[in-house]
Amino acid sequence: MDTTSLWKGTAAKTACLPTLQTDLNVDVAIVGAGITGLTAAMLLVQAGKRVAVLDAYKAGDASTGNSTGNLYATVDLGLHTLEELHGLEAMRRVVESRSAAVDLIEATVARLNLECGFQRLPWHLVALDAAHVGEVEKEALAAMRARLHADLRDDAPLPLDAAVKTLVVEDQAQFQPLAYVRQLAQRIGGENCLIFENTRVTAIDDAPAVVHTTHGKLQCQQIVIATHTPIGIHLVQSQLEVVREYGISAPLHDSMPDPGVYWCIGQERHSVRTYTEHGRTWLVVVGSAHSLGEKEVGPERFRNLEAFARDHWPIGPVEYRWSAQRYRAKDKLPYIGRNVDAQNTYIATGFSGDGLTYGTLAGMMLADEILGRGTPWRDLYAVERLTRDDRQDKRPQGFEQESSGPAKPADTPALGADQLSQLADLPPCQSRKIEIDGKPVAVYRGQDGQLQAVAGKCSHMGCEIKWNGAETSWDCDCHGSRFAPDGRVLEGPALAPLQAAKLDQGA
Numbered sequence: 001m002d003t004t005s006l007w008k009g010t011a012a013k014t015a016c017l018p019t020l021q022t023d024l025n026v027d028v029a030i031v032g033a034g035i036t037g038l039t040a041a042m043l044l045v046q047a048g049k050r051v052a053v054l055d056a057y058k059a060g061d062a063s064t065g066n067s068t069g070n071l072y073a074t075v076d077l078g079l080h081t082l083e084e085l086h087g088l089e090a091m092r093r094v095v096e097s098r099s100a101a102v103d104l105i106e107a108t109v110a111r112l113n114l115e116c117g118f119q120r121l122p123w124h125l126v127a128l129d130a131a132h133v134g135e136v137e138k139e140a141l142a143a144m145r146a147r148l149h150a151d152l153r154d155d156a157p158l159p160l161d162a163a164v165k166t167l168v169v170e171d172q173a174q175f176q177p178l179a180y181v182r183q184l185a186q187r188i189g190g191e192n193c194l195i196f197e198n199t200r201v202t203a204i205d206d207a208p209a210v211v212h213t214t215h216g217k218l219q220c221q222q223i224v225i226a227t228h229t230p231i232g233i234h235l236v237q238s239q240l241e242v243v244r245e246y247g248i249s250a251p252l253h254d255s256m257p258d259p260g261v262y263w264c265i266g267q268e269r270h271s272v273r274t275y276t277e278h279g280r281t282w283l284v285v286v287g288s289a290h291s292l293g294e295k296e297v298g299p300e301r302f303r304n305l306e307a308f309a310r311d312h313w314p315i316g317p318v319e320y321r322w323s324a325q326r327y328r329a330k331d332k333l334p335y336i337g338r339n340v341d342a343q344n345t346y347i348a349t350g351f352s353g354d355g356l357t358y359g360t361l362a363g364m365m366l367a368d369e370i371l372g373r374g375t376p377w378r379d380l381y382a383v384e385r386l387t388r389d390d391r392q393d394k395r396p397q398g399f400e401q402e403s404s405g406p407a408k409p410a411d412t413p414a415l416g417a418d419q420l421s422q423l424a425d426l427p428p429c430q431s432r433k434i435e436i437d438g439k440p441v442a443v444y445r446g447q448d449g450q451l452q453a454v455a456g457k458c459s460h461m462g463c464e465i466k467w468n469g470a471e472t473s474w475d476c477d478c479h480g481s482r483f484a485p486d487g488r489v490l491e492g493p494a495l496a497p498l499q500a501a502k503l504d505q506g507a
């Protein structure tokens, strides 16, 4: 199934930025040209630093371009959850820091004249049945204690007949996230902000600080790894749960919901919004979330979202389908700051479903840290809490040492005549795991009938990979690496591709 997001389908095309072809010296190297990396780059350049930003794809195409485009001070797991876990003061500081991030986006849009549809509007939490009224009420109390402008209503300002209770928080925001990031890259790029696309990082050295890529390396003073989860092997990955969710978008005929962010909670949870461009309005529904490894994944994820949308709104054919990965910290707070055991490397991860706002906040905080300016929220999100509490030196197996270099790939056995005859009944667009000499091999037959076979264990830390039929990829449940059928890394912490197995057609 072809998948692409509404944001990728509607963002104005921008010129491709160059690929790094040579060795360079800069003050700060930033890995990842999404909202986190580019926000950090913008602020560092403003302060006089020379930076280089590297991305394996086009700026914003990885995580930012697959988000919801919603910006808010609340959090997806609920402010009441944060208050229960960390106390009132910490919950207020989360809201304060996230509000500051939304303010920075608004100021940046105005200062750089970015055409990304940024709008201030309300955020809603809607109970679709009586069973979820209590959760909405609990969140309303937490929002009020966080000093947000919150209101509890008995209906919803969008056509959802079943809505029984709605929390409204005023003055939140929405935009077209990919338009924002692509235009930001264009505006800040220059002599002191070198942005390289289609440049894959192969290894990162902390001291001295060097970022290696397939074509050249960057020598620098500091490194920011802004890749959603840091690439390579890092202790923080032992504290992250990986969640996948899905999105669809279809043209909306009438019965227009009021603009706003709507989180609808009933038997399932859905995030709903509209997006209007060139006189055409789209309905965006995101949901069907699950922890990696929890459930089989297939096209029914998209069908379920479409059924929910059609139950409530008159939509045309679904034109965009996409998915996104979230990394959720076990203590429900992101990790932002200098990495454990590192002198020069900074990371930002664990944003859960709140990545556009937390990503911007991370860019602000990491720039402040590198500039030695300090930040009022440093202790709240510090990475060093990994080694400060009861997790002290209880490093799970495999995390004994941080490593930002690729693992040595194991040999992948070739498929001989026996295996090829066993696979003769594998239909096009289907996959199968087989074993050769005790080693797992992952096989996929493309639409053209050709087989592609790769190592059946993840190149990050060796977990088994599983087929993802919704997105035609091999996924690893352990830390979220995803691979194309030919073994290329699509996302996640893996640095090396899955090694291809030879097909011994002449055997």
Ligand code: FES
Pocket: 458, 459, 460, 461, 462, 463, 476, 477, 478, 479, 480, 481, 492, 493, 494
């Ligand atoms: Fe870590 Fe696969 S992502 S082992």
